[in-house]
Amino acid sequence: MNTQIITALVLGLAGLFASPLCAQPDSQAGGLLDQAARNAGRVESVFARFAQERHLSLFQEPLRSEGYLCFQKPGRIRWEVTQPYQSILVSDGKGVAQFERANGQWKKLDLGLADAMQSVVSQIGAILEGRYAGRQGDYSVSATNTADGPVVTLTPRQPAMLKMMQAIEIYLAPDFRVTRRVVLREQDGDFTDIRFSEAMAEPPLPAGTFDRNQPADLEQIRQAVQPRQGGSNPASK
Protein backbone atom coordinates (compact mmCIF):
# COMPACT_ATOMS: atom_id res chain seq x y z
CA MET A 1 0.00 0.00 0.00
CA ASN A 2 1.32 3.39 -0.92
CA THR A 3 1.65 5.23 2.36
CA GLN A 4 1.71 8.62 0.70
CA ILE A 5 -1.69 8.00 -0.78
CA ILE A 6 -2.97 6.68 2.52
CA THR A 7 -1.75 9.72 4.37
CA ALA A 8 -3.12 12.07 1.77
CA LEU A 9 -6.50 10.41 1.93
CA VAL A 10 -6.45 10.31 5.69
CA LEU A 11 -5.61 13.96 6.08
CA GLY A 12 -7.93 15.03 3.33
CA LEU A 13 -10.82 13.22 4.89
CA ALA A 14 -9.70 14.23 8.34
CA GLY A 15 -10.19 17.82 7.43
CA LEU A 16 -13.53 17.07 6.01
CA PHE A 17 -14.73 15.35 9.14
CA ALA A 18 -13.01 17.45 11.73
CA SER A 19 -14.05 20.82 10.47
CA PRO A 20 -17.72 20.67 11.44
CA LEU A 21 -16.36 20.51 14.92
CA CYS A 22 -14.29 23.69 14.75
CA ALA A 23 -16.71 25.70 16.79
CA GLN A 24 -14.53 28.75 17.22
CA PRO A 25 -12.20 30.44 14.76
CA ASP A 26 -8.53 30.58 15.60
CA SER A 27 -6.13 32.74 13.62
CA GLN A 28 -3.25 30.44 14.48
CA ALA A 29 -3.18 27.33 12.33
CA GLY A 30 -1.80 25.19 15.13
CA GLY A 31 -4.47 26.34 17.50
CA LEU A 32 -7.12 25.72 14.89
CA LEU A 33 -5.97 22.16 14.38
CA ASP A 34 -5.69 21.52 18.09
CA GLN A 35 -9.21 22.71 18.52
CA ALA A 36 -10.39 20.58 15.62
CA ALA A 37 -8.76 17.54 17.18
CA ARG A 38 -10.31 18.24 20.56
CA ASN A 39 -13.75 18.79 19.13
CA ALA A 40 -13.54 15.81 16.82
CA GLY A 41 -13.65 13.48 19.77
CA ARG A 42 -17.05 14.78 20.71
CA VAL A 43 -18.84 13.89 17.51
CA GLU A 44 -20.46 10.48 17.40
CA SER A 45 -21.78 10.46 13.83
CA VAL A 46 -21.98 12.47 10.60
CA PHE A 47 -24.19 12.30 7.51
CA ALA A 48 -23.51 14.48 4.47
CA ARG A 49 -24.03 14.67 0.76
CA PHE A 50 -20.97 15.01 -1.47
CA ALA A 51 -20.21 15.96 -5.07
CA GLN A 52 -16.75 14.96 -6.22
CA GLU A 53 -14.83 16.04 -9.30
CA ARG A 54 -11.60 14.45 -10.31
CA HIS A 55 -9.75 16.90 -12.58
CA LEU A 56 -7.11 15.31 -14.79
CA SER A 57 -4.75 17.67 -16.55
CA LEU A 58 -5.05 15.93 -19.92
CA PHE A 59 -8.85 16.02 -19.94
CA GLN A 60 -10.99 19.11 -20.31
CA GLU A 61 -13.97 17.65 -18.48
CA PRO A 62 -13.63 16.22 -14.95
CA LEU A 63 -14.70 12.80 -13.78
CA ARG A 64 -17.79 13.52 -11.70
CA SER A 65 -19.56 11.52 -9.02
CA GLU A 66 -21.90 12.24 -6.17
CA GLY A 67 -23.38 10.46 -3.21
CA TYR A 68 -23.53 10.30 0.58
CA LEU A 69 -21.08 9.93 3.44
CA CYS A 70 -21.91 8.29 6.78
CA PHE A 71 -19.61 8.13 9.81
CA GLN A 72 -20.19 6.70 13.25
CA LYS A 73 -17.86 5.95 16.14
CA PRO A 74 -15.92 3.75 16.47
CA GLY A 75 -14.41 3.85 13.00
CA ARG A 76 -17.53 3.08 10.97
CA ILE A 77 -17.52 4.73 7.57
CA ARG A 78 -19.75 4.44 4.50
CA TRP A 79 -18.97 6.21 1.21
CA GLU A 80 -21.86 5.64 -1.20
CA VAL A 81 -21.77 6.85 -4.80
CA THR A 82 -25.22 7.33 -6.29
CA GLN A 83 -24.34 8.97 -9.62
CA PRO A 84 -23.34 8.19 -12.34
CA TYR A 85 -23.24 4.64 -10.99
CA GLN A 86 -24.08 3.04 -7.65
CA SER A 87 -21.35 1.79 -5.35
CA ILE A 88 -20.88 1.41 -1.59
CA LEU A 89 -17.55 1.28 0.25
CA VAL A 90 -18.31 0.44 3.86
CA SER A 91 -16.33 -0.34 6.99
CA ASP A 92 -17.77 -1.51 10.29
CA GLY A 93 -14.51 -0.68 12.05
CA LYS A 94 -13.17 -4.22 11.74
CA GLY A 95 -13.17 -4.78 8.01
CA VAL A 96 -14.12 -3.19 4.72
CA ALA A 97 -16.46 -4.27 1.93
CA GLN A 98 -17.48 -2.90 -1.44
CA PHE A 99 -20.73 -3.34 -3.29
CA GLU A 100 -21.56 -2.50 -6.90
CA ARG A 101 -25.03 -2.23 -8.37
CA ALA A 102 -25.63 -3.35 -11.93
CA ASN A 103 -28.78 -4.46 -13.71
CA GLY A 104 -30.84 -3.73 -10.62
CA GLN A 105 -28.83 -5.98 -8.32
CA TRP A 106 -26.26 -5.25 -5.64
CA LYS A 107 -23.18 -7.43 -5.83
CA LYS A 108 -20.53 -7.71 -3.16
CA LEU A 109 -17.00 -7.67 -4.55
CA ASP A 110 -14.27 -10.10 -3.56
CA LEU A 111 -12.34 -7.00 -2.73
CA GLY A 112 -8.65 -6.82 -3.51
CA LEU A 113 -6.40 -4.70 -1.32
CA ALA A 114 -9.00 -5.10 1.43
CA ASP A 115 -6.41 -4.91 4.19
CA ALA A 116 -4.98 -1.74 2.72
CA MET A 117 -8.41 -0.21 2.36
CA GLN A 118 -9.26 -1.12 5.94
CA SER A 119 -5.98 0.43 7.05
CA VAL A 120 -6.98 3.68 5.40
CA VAL A 121 -10.42 3.59 6.93
CA SER A 122 -9.04 2.76 10.37
CA GLN A 123 -6.74 5.75 10.26
CA ILE A 124 -9.59 7.98 9.21
CA GLY A 125 -11.65 6.62 12.07
CA ALA A 126 -8.86 7.24 14.55
CA ILE A 127 -8.65 10.83 13.41
CA LEU A 128 -12.37 11.27 13.64
CA GLU A 129 -12.14 10.16 17.21
CA GLY A 130 -9.82 12.97 18.09
CA ARG A 131 -6.32 11.73 17.31
CA TYR A 132 -5.65 14.33 14.69
CA ALA A 133 -3.03 16.61 16.18
CA GLY A 134 -0.43 13.88 16.23
CA ARG A 135 -0.15 13.99 12.46
CA GLN A 136 0.72 17.64 12.23
CA GLY A 137 4.43 16.85 12.19
CA ASP A 138 4.08 15.43 8.69
CA TYR A 139 2.65 18.68 7.34
CA SER A 140 3.21 22.38 7.48
CA VAL A 141 -0.06 24.13 8.17
CA SER A 142 -1.30 27.52 7.09
CA ALA A 143 -4.67 29.16 7.53
CA THR A 144 -6.05 32.14 5.66
CA ASN A 145 -9.29 34.03 5.81
CA THR A 146 -11.11 34.59 2.54
CA ALA A 147 -14.38 36.29 1.71
CA ASP A 148 -16.05 32.87 1.71
CA GLY A 149 -14.53 31.70 4.97
CA PRO A 150 -11.31 30.30 6.37
CA VAL A 151 -9.10 27.96 4.36
CA VAL A 152 -6.68 25.58 6.04
CA THR A 153 -3.87 24.27 3.84
CA LEU A 154 -1.75 21.25 4.72
CA THR A 155 1.52 20.89 2.81
CA PRO A 156 3.53 17.67 3.09
CA ARG A 157 6.97 18.05 4.66
CA GLN A 158 8.50 14.80 3.44
CA PRO A 159 9.97 14.87 -0.10
CA ALA A 160 8.55 11.45 -0.91
CA MET A 161 5.08 12.60 0.03
CA LEU A 162 5.52 15.83 -1.89
CA LYS A 163 6.06 13.84 -5.07
CA MET A 164 2.50 12.57 -4.75
CA MET A 165 0.63 15.40 -3.08
CA GLN A 166 1.17 19.13 -3.33
CA ALA A 167 -1.38 20.25 -0.77
CA ILE A 168 -4.68 19.54 0.92
CA GLU A 169 -7.03 22.50 1.17
CA ILE A 170 -9.92 22.50 3.62
CA TYR A 171 -12.53 25.18 3.06
CA LEU A 172 -14.63 25.99 6.10
CA ALA A 173 -17.82 27.98 6.45
CA PRO A 174 -17.35 31.45 7.93
CA ASP A 175 -18.62 30.26 11.31
CA PHE A 176 -16.12 27.36 11.28
CA ARG A 177 -18.92 24.91 11.90
CA VAL A 178 -19.19 23.27 8.50
CA THR A 179 -16.66 22.02 5.95
CA ARG A 180 -17.82 23.16 2.58
CA ARG A 181 -15.09 21.71 0.42
CA VAL A 182 -11.87 19.68 0.39
CA VAL A 183 -9.36 19.87 -2.46
CA LEU A 184 -6.52 17.38 -2.85
CA ARG A 185 -3.87 18.86 -5.13
CA GLU A 186 -1.28 16.67 -6.80
CA GLN A 187 2.04 17.82 -8.20
CA ASP A 188 1.19 17.25 -11.85
CA GLY A 189 -1.81 19.57 -11.84
CA ASP A 190 -4.41 16.89 -11.22
CA PHE A 191 -6.73 17.55 -8.31
CA THR A 192 -9.79 16.15 -6.60
CA ASP A 193 -12.47 18.58 -5.48
CA ILE A 194 -15.07 17.33 -2.98
CA ARG A 195 -17.95 19.60 -2.02
CA PHE A 196 -20.24 18.81 0.88
CA SER A 197 -23.81 19.82 1.48
CA GLU A 198 -26.72 18.94 3.74
CA ALA A 199 -24.26 17.95 6.46
CA MET A 200 -25.79 16.66 9.69
CA ALA A 201 -24.00 16.05 12.97
CA GLU A 202 -25.29 13.26 15.20
CA PRO A 203 -27.86 11.85 12.75
CA PRO A 204 -29.77 8.77 13.92
CA LEU A 205 -28.16 6.28 11.54
CA PRO A 206 -30.17 3.05 11.41
CA ALA A 207 -28.82 -0.39 12.21
CA GLY A 208 -27.27 -1.90 9.14
CA THR A 209 -25.80 1.34 7.84
CA PHE A 210 -22.31 -0.12 8.21
CA ASP A 211 -23.14 -3.81 7.71
CA ARG A 212 -20.43 -5.39 5.57
CA ASN A 213 -22.67 -8.19 4.33
CA GLN A 214 -26.03 -6.49 3.82
CA PRO A 215 -25.77 -2.75 4.25
CA ALA A 216 -29.00 -0.86 4.83
CA ASP A 217 -30.57 0.74 1.82
CA LEU A 218 -29.67 4.39 1.34
CA GLU A 219 -33.31 5.43 1.23
CA GLN A 220 -33.84 3.86 4.62
CA ILE A 221 -30.90 5.85 5.99
CA ARG A 222 -32.14 9.08 4.45
CA GLN A 223 -35.57 8.62 5.94
CA ALA A 224 -34.09 7.84 9.35
CA VAL A 225 -31.90 10.93 9.44
CA GLN A 226 -34.52 13.25 7.96
CA PRO A 227 -35.27 15.90 10.62
CA ARG A 228 -38.87 15.88 11.78
CA GLN A 229 -40.92 19.00 11.49
CA GLY A 230 -40.04 21.18 14.43
CA GLY A 231 -36.43 20.07 14.33
CA SER A 232 -36.51 16.92 16.45
CA ASN A 233 -34.71 13.80 15.30
CA PRO A 234 -36.62 10.54 14.80
CA ALA A 235 -34.00 8.52 16.60
CA SER A 236 -33.44 10.96 19.43
CA LYS A 237 -36.64 10.00 21.18
Place this chain on the structure above:
Amino acid sequence: MSRSPGQIIAAIGGPAAVALALVCAGGCISTSGPAAWRMAPASERDAAAYAAARQTVREAFPAVYQATQRAIITAGGRQFACDGILTASPAEGWHLALVSALGLVTEVRVGNDGAAEVLKVTPLFRQDWARDYVAQELRWLFTPPPELFAGRLGDGRLALAAVSGAGGARACYVCSADGSRWEELEVWDAQRRLFHAKVTGYRSFPGWPRAIPSEFELDAGAHQLQVRTVAMTAAASPAKEAP
Protein backbone atom coordinates in the same frame (compact mmCIF):
# COMPACT_ATOMS: atom_id res chain seq x y z
CA MET B 1 4.77 -26.62 -0.07
CA SER B 2 3.64 -25.46 -3.45
CA ARG B 3 0.88 -22.90 -3.87
CA SER B 4 -1.35 -22.00 -6.74
CA PRO B 5 -0.92 -18.54 -8.25
CA GLY B 6 -4.22 -17.52 -6.69
CA GLN B 7 -3.07 -18.60 -3.24
CA ILE B 8 0.20 -16.75 -3.63
CA ILE B 9 -1.56 -13.61 -4.75
CA ALA B 10 -4.02 -13.83 -1.89
CA ALA B 11 -1.17 -14.30 0.56
CA ILE B 12 0.81 -11.33 -0.67
CA GLY B 13 -1.92 -8.72 -0.69
CA GLY B 14 -1.45 -5.04 -1.49
CA PRO B 15 -0.30 -3.58 -4.80
CA ALA B 16 2.06 -6.50 -5.23
CA ALA B 17 -0.98 -8.73 -5.50
CA VAL B 18 -2.33 -6.66 -8.35
CA ALA B 19 1.06 -6.78 -10.00
CA LEU B 20 1.45 -10.50 -9.66
CA ALA B 21 -2.08 -11.19 -10.76
CA LEU B 22 -1.54 -9.29 -13.96
CA VAL B 23 1.77 -10.96 -14.61
CA CYS B 24 0.04 -14.30 -14.21
CA ALA B 25 -2.70 -13.10 -16.53
CA GLY B 26 -0.12 -12.62 -19.22
CA GLY B 27 1.14 -16.14 -18.84
CA CYS B 28 -2.15 -17.99 -18.72
CA ILE B 29 -3.62 -17.19 -22.10
CA SER B 30 -5.45 -20.00 -23.87
CA THR B 31 -3.36 -21.73 -26.51
CA SER B 32 -6.12 -23.28 -28.61
CA GLY B 33 -6.59 -21.96 -32.13
CA PRO B 34 -9.45 -19.96 -33.59
CA ALA B 35 -11.29 -22.96 -34.98
CA ALA B 36 -14.62 -21.43 -34.00
CA TRP B 37 -14.07 -18.75 -36.59
CA ARG B 38 -14.68 -21.02 -39.55
CA MET B 39 -17.11 -19.07 -41.61
CA ALA B 40 -18.76 -19.19 -44.99
CA PRO B 41 -17.51 -16.46 -47.29
CA ALA B 42 -19.70 -13.43 -47.86
CA SER B 43 -22.28 -13.75 -50.59
CA GLU B 44 -24.01 -11.15 -52.74
CA ARG B 45 -27.33 -12.09 -51.16
CA ASP B 46 -26.08 -11.01 -47.76
CA ALA B 47 -24.57 -7.73 -48.91
CA ALA B 48 -27.05 -5.60 -47.00
CA ALA B 49 -26.51 -7.53 -43.77
CA TYR B 50 -22.72 -7.27 -44.12
CA ALA B 51 -22.97 -3.56 -44.72
CA ALA B 52 -25.16 -3.23 -41.65
CA ALA B 53 -22.71 -5.25 -39.57
CA ARG B 54 -19.78 -3.12 -40.71
CA GLN B 55 -21.65 0.01 -39.76
CA THR B 56 -22.70 -1.54 -36.44
CA VAL B 57 -19.11 -2.25 -35.47
CA ARG B 58 -17.31 0.69 -37.06
CA GLU B 59 -19.86 3.29 -36.03
CA ALA B 60 -20.90 1.86 -32.69
CA PHE B 61 -19.70 5.05 -31.02
CA PRO B 62 -19.75 8.71 -32.05
CA ALA B 63 -16.67 10.13 -33.72
CA VAL B 64 -16.22 12.63 -30.92
CA TYR B 65 -17.34 11.85 -27.40
CA GLN B 66 -16.49 11.61 -23.74
CA ALA B 67 -17.65 8.64 -21.71
CA THR B 68 -17.57 7.81 -18.03
CA GLN B 69 -17.08 4.14 -17.29
CA ARG B 70 -17.18 1.90 -14.26
CA ALA B 71 -14.85 -1.09 -14.45
CA ILE B 72 -14.42 -4.13 -12.23
CA ILE B 73 -11.13 -5.97 -12.74
CA THR B 74 -10.83 -9.50 -11.40
CA ALA B 75 -7.35 -10.96 -11.05
CA GLY B 76 -6.16 -13.76 -8.82
CA GLY B 77 -9.66 -14.12 -7.40
CA ARG B 78 -9.69 -10.51 -6.19
CA GLN B 79 -11.70 -7.63 -7.56
CA PHE B 80 -10.74 -4.01 -8.02
CA ALA B 81 -13.15 -1.22 -8.95
CA CYS B 82 -12.06 1.71 -11.10
CA ASP B 83 -13.62 4.71 -12.77
CA GLY B 84 -12.70 5.30 -16.38
CA ILE B 85 -12.87 8.49 -18.39
CA LEU B 86 -12.60 8.00 -22.14
CA THR B 87 -12.46 10.65 -24.84
CA ALA B 88 -12.38 10.06 -28.57
CA SER B 89 -11.81 12.43 -31.46
CA PRO B 90 -10.46 12.13 -35.00
CA ALA B 91 -7.58 14.42 -34.16
CA GLU B 92 -6.51 12.97 -30.82
CA GLY B 93 -7.51 9.33 -31.04
CA TRP B 94 -8.72 7.57 -27.91
CA HIS B 95 -7.59 8.71 -24.48
CA LEU B 96 -8.43 6.68 -21.35
CA ALA B 97 -7.68 7.37 -17.69
CA LEU B 98 -8.40 4.86 -14.93
CA VAL B 99 -8.92 6.14 -11.39
CA SER B 100 -9.33 3.98 -8.28
CA ALA B 101 -10.20 4.86 -4.69
CA LEU B 102 -6.45 4.96 -4.09
CA GLY B 103 -5.76 7.44 -6.87
CA LEU B 104 -4.93 7.54 -10.56
CA VAL B 105 -4.11 4.09 -11.91
CA THR B 106 -2.95 4.88 -15.43
CA GLU B 107 -3.57 7.01 -18.52
CA VAL B 108 -3.18 5.66 -22.04
CA ARG B 109 -3.80 6.96 -25.53
CA VAL B 110 -4.37 5.01 -28.75
CA GLY B 111 -3.77 7.03 -31.89
CA ASN B 112 -5.73 6.80 -35.09
CA ASP B 113 -2.91 4.66 -36.47
CA GLY B 114 -3.39 2.13 -33.65
CA ALA B 115 -0.20 3.14 -31.85
CA ALA B 116 -0.53 2.94 -28.07
CA GLU B 117 1.09 5.43 -25.74
CA VAL B 118 1.23 5.32 -21.95
CA LEU B 119 0.81 8.90 -20.77
CA LYS B 120 1.07 8.43 -17.02
CA VAL B 121 2.62 5.73 -14.90
CA THR B 122 1.73 5.51 -11.21
CA PRO B 123 2.85 3.35 -8.29
CA LEU B 124 -0.40 1.41 -8.64
CA PHE B 125 0.16 0.16 -12.18
CA ARG B 126 3.28 -0.66 -14.20
CA GLN B 127 3.88 0.85 -17.60
CA ASP B 128 3.99 -2.49 -19.43
CA TRP B 129 0.63 -3.53 -17.96
CA ALA B 130 -0.89 -0.29 -19.16
CA ARG B 131 0.56 -0.85 -22.63
CA ASP B 132 -0.01 -4.61 -22.93
CA TYR B 133 -3.45 -4.86 -21.34
CA VAL B 134 -5.26 -1.54 -20.95
CA ALA B 135 -4.20 -0.04 -24.27
CA GLN B 136 -4.71 -3.28 -26.19
CA GLU B 137 -8.17 -3.88 -24.80
CA LEU B 138 -9.11 -0.25 -25.36
CA ARG B 139 -7.90 -0.47 -28.92
CA TRP B 140 -9.87 -3.55 -29.94
CA LEU B 141 -13.06 -2.74 -28.04
CA PHE B 142 -13.44 0.93 -28.88
CA THR B 143 -11.43 1.40 -32.07
CA PRO B 144 -12.25 -1.33 -34.59
CA PRO B 145 -9.85 -1.29 -37.55
CA PRO B 146 -11.12 0.02 -40.89
CA GLU B 147 -10.58 -3.22 -42.83
CA LEU B 148 -13.16 -5.81 -41.79
CA PHE B 149 -13.57 -9.01 -43.81
CA ALA B 150 -17.05 -10.48 -43.68
CA GLY B 151 -18.33 -14.02 -43.41
CA ARG B 152 -21.13 -16.01 -41.80
CA LEU B 153 -20.59 -18.36 -38.88
CA GLY B 154 -22.14 -21.81 -38.59
CA ASP B 155 -24.80 -20.50 -36.21
CA GLY B 156 -25.95 -17.95 -38.78
CA ARG B 157 -24.41 -14.87 -37.21
CA LEU B 158 -22.20 -12.52 -39.14
CA ALA B 159 -18.48 -12.28 -38.42
CA LEU B 160 -16.13 -9.48 -39.33
CA ALA B 161 -12.46 -10.39 -39.17
CA ALA B 162 -9.61 -7.95 -38.82
CA VAL B 163 -5.82 -8.21 -38.72
CA SER B 164 -3.60 -5.78 -36.87
CA GLY B 165 -0.91 -4.41 -39.15
CA ALA B 166 1.47 -3.76 -36.29
CA GLY B 167 1.47 -6.90 -34.16
CA GLY B 168 -0.25 -9.44 -36.39
CA ALA B 169 -3.07 -9.96 -33.92
CA ARG B 170 -6.40 -11.08 -35.35
CA ALA B 171 -9.83 -10.12 -34.20
CA CYS B 172 -13.31 -11.43 -34.91
CA TYR B 173 -16.28 -9.13 -34.36
CA VAL B 174 -19.45 -11.23 -34.17
CA CYS B 175 -22.79 -9.61 -34.98
CA SER B 176 -26.39 -10.78 -35.03
CA ALA B 177 -27.59 -12.48 -38.23
CA ASP B 178 -29.00 -9.23 -39.62
CA GLY B 179 -25.93 -7.25 -38.65
CA SER B 180 -27.81 -4.89 -36.37
CA ARG B 181 -26.20 -5.92 -33.07
CA TRP B 182 -22.55 -6.39 -32.18
CA GLU B 183 -22.52 -9.34 -29.75
CA GLU B 184 -18.99 -10.65 -29.26
CA LEU B 185 -15.33 -9.94 -29.87
CA GLU B 186 -12.47 -12.40 -29.81
CA VAL B 187 -8.82 -11.43 -30.27
CA TRP B 188 -5.94 -13.77 -30.99
CA ASP B 189 -2.20 -13.36 -31.13
CA ALA B 190 -0.66 -16.15 -33.27
CA GLN B 191 -2.41 -19.24 -31.89
CA ARG B 192 -3.15 -17.80 -28.45
CA ARG B 193 -6.46 -16.25 -27.52
CA LEU B 194 -5.80 -12.90 -25.90
CA PHE B 195 -9.36 -12.33 -24.80
CA HIS B 196 -13.03 -12.87 -25.51
CA ALA B 197 -15.63 -10.20 -24.82
CA LYS B 198 -19.41 -10.31 -24.63
CA VAL B 199 -20.99 -7.12 -25.87
CA THR B 200 -24.35 -6.21 -24.32
CA GLY B 201 -26.30 -3.46 -22.61
CA TYR B 202 -27.42 -1.46 -25.63
CA ARG B 203 -28.70 1.90 -24.41
CA SER B 204 -29.12 5.45 -25.62
CA PHE B 205 -27.32 8.55 -24.40
CA PRO B 206 -28.13 12.20 -25.02
CA GLY B 207 -26.76 13.62 -28.24
CA TRP B 208 -26.37 10.35 -30.13
CA PRO B 209 -29.25 8.88 -32.14
CA ARG B 210 -28.31 5.21 -31.89
CA ALA B 211 -28.11 2.89 -28.91
CA ILE B 212 -24.53 1.99 -28.07
CA PRO B 213 -23.21 -1.21 -26.49
CA SER B 214 -22.61 -0.04 -22.94
CA GLU B 215 -21.43 -3.26 -21.32
CA PHE B 216 -18.38 -5.38 -22.08
CA GLU B 217 -17.63 -8.57 -20.20
CA LEU B 218 -14.08 -9.50 -21.08
CA ASP B 219 -12.31 -12.76 -20.24
CA ALA B 220 -8.56 -12.88 -20.78
CA GLY B 221 -7.98 -16.17 -18.99
CA ALA B 222 -6.40 -15.15 -15.71
CA HIS B 223 -8.02 -11.76 -15.55
CA GLN B 224 -11.53 -10.62 -16.28
CA LEU B 225 -12.85 -7.16 -16.89
CA GLN B 226 -16.40 -5.83 -16.68
CA VAL B 227 -16.83 -2.37 -18.16
CA ARG B 228 -20.03 -0.33 -18.11
CA THR B 229 -20.44 3.01 -19.81
CA VAL B 230 -22.49 4.97 -17.29
CA ALA B 231 -22.48 8.39 -18.94
CA MET B 232 -21.62 9.68 -22.39
CA THR B 233 -21.60 13.05 -24.08
CA ALA B 234 -21.37 12.99 -27.85
CA ALA B 235 -19.38 15.68 -29.65
CA ALA B 236 -17.43 16.43 -26.49
CA SER B 237 -14.46 18.73 -26.75
CA PRO B 238 -11.34 16.88 -27.78
CA ALA B 239 -8.68 16.16 -25.20
CA LYS B 240 -6.02 18.77 -24.53
CA GLU B 241 -2.58 18.46 -26.02
CA ALA B 242 -0.27 16.23 -24.04
CA PRO B 243 2.65 18.16 -22.54
